Amino acid sequence: MELLQDLQWRGVIYQQTDEDGLKDLLNKEKISLYCGVDPTADSMHIGHLLPFLTLRRFQQHGHRPIVVVGGATGLIGDPSGKNEERKLLTLETVQKNVEGIKKQLESIFDFSGEHGAIMVNNYDWAGSMDVVTFLRDIGKHIGVNYMLAKDTIANRLETGISFTEFTYTILQAMDFNHLYDHHNCKLQIGGSDQWGNITSGLELIRKTHSEDAKAFGLTIPLVTKADGTKFGKTESGAVWLDPEKTTPYEFYQFWINTADADVVKYLKFFTFLSHDEIEQLATAVQEEPHLRKAQKTLAEEMTRLIHGEEALQQAIKISQALFSGNVRNLTAAEIKQGFKEVPSYVVQSEAENNLVELLVAANISPSKRQAREDISNGAISINGEKITDTAYTLQATDKIEGQFTIIRRGKKKYTLIKY
Template structure:
């Protein structure tokens, strides 16, 4: 399937500046194209992914991706989608964020071959400009009325926008021009909120590049959920790519819990599965939805892409252990992931506990009487094994790697004893 046809089938194309011209260009040559992200945090979250995954689709068809992390524009702040000014970050914080995001995005792209991904930071060229050069060589080409017509700016006129954020679109336009002149970059991809910035870049190329120069822009639709809630958010907050912020297990669980109404769309947006594979999963959703094959495929593809095969297998192992209750097979590292949000109680590793006393002290049972009933009724499990002896004493033998003991009350209520 041709690239643009595949993108249309996946529902990935939202806006294009010249559909026919781009189709002709892609049919005749391999191009360089870019997508950028500002380092407003030290990690991206899954809401940032689709434009970069789209860039990867171009790479898979032989084109060269340029991945820009905006060390300069990150110091300013993109007004897109914001109702008020961003808090400015220090250069040191932004540099740290740049390194974190670049490392994450390196996972997504092929780093070898004729079309290996190029990583760039706009601070490298923007920081060398002085204010006079900026105003004379770039600001002169972008009219105030042109900028006021941009939604990102016009939407802020009532609440207020600083000159700093007002000039952001010019800085991003300078990026496109720089990449066009130095990397023969002929296209920019971005989220739907980036349309104004992309078209400003095309305007700057039209006015400053040699006559006849041609570049293109494409935006990706906002990812939405069928129930109207915000995509990429959980009760714990955003789903980050950084495994320290969102563990591979939590990442896997986010995708596997995708609603039936959303899963096919997400398979198209986020995975590199073929049309035939996705259509087979869609059919499975209609005929054997209880097997959740589509959700499992989505969770496996995404966790493997972002965290690697080993982390994926670990996430699957944790998921299966929690479902079956066979948690004694888990390592301490796996317990940290899988039981991150369960109630916990800290105890001394050298102290033996009468189980009844521990259940009350750790607030697992409401009283000693209730604790004894829970034990004798078979409601209490230690590391996946039922304990029915009310005189049972918890000892070092019940500790997993001298760090944890997992207590379950009933079928689903887990508690973690930390040593």
């Protein structure tokens, strides 16, 4: 199946500036195309993924992706989707964020070889431009009426918008124009909220080049959940690509907990599985939903893509241990991942090696009497093994790598004991 047909089947095309023109171009030649991200944080989250994965699909068909990290635009702030001014970041913060994002993009794209992806920073061409040059060479070509017609700007007129954020769309237009001139870039893709910025770039190219200059824009739909809640959010916040912010285990769990109503759509959006493979998984959702084959596949594909095979296997191991309750074979590093959100207690004294004392001190049981009753009733497990001796004292072997003991009361109430 040709590229645009595949993108249509996957549902990742929202708008195009010239569908027939782009189809004709892609049939004739291999092109360069770009997508950008502003470094407003030191990590991307999964809400950033779909445009970049779409860019990678172009690379798989022989086209050259250009990834723009917005060192300049990140200093200004995109007014899209905002009702008030963004807080301006310092240059040092933006540069630090750029480095964090670059590492994550390297897990998505192949930057090697003659036709490998290119990563650029728009601060390199916008940061040194003086204001007079900006006004004469760029601003002269973008009409105020044209900008006021943009939704991202029109929506902010009542609440107020600074000149700084007002010019953001011109800076993005500069990006497209620069890449068109220096990398023969003919297509920009982005989220649906970037339509106004993309078309501003096309306007600048049209105004500064001959009539036969051709460039195109394509946007990706906003990812939604069937129940109406926001995609990419959990109780603890955004699902980050940085393993220090969202561990590979948490990342894996996010995808494996996808609802049946969403999982086929996400397989199309985010994975590089074939049409046949996705159709088979769609059938499994209908006929064997209890097996959750589609969710497991989605979680494996996404965790492998972002964090690698080793982190995926570790996430699976932690998941299986927590499901079975047998956590003794987990390493200390795996326990840190799997029990990140579990209540914890730091042992204060040697006396707390006594299990009854520890249960009360860690607030697992409300009193010594209840602690003894819990133990004798078989409700207490240490590292997955039931303890029924009310006089039990924790041994060195109960302390995983000398750092952790995992106590479970009943079927689901875990507490992480730290030393």
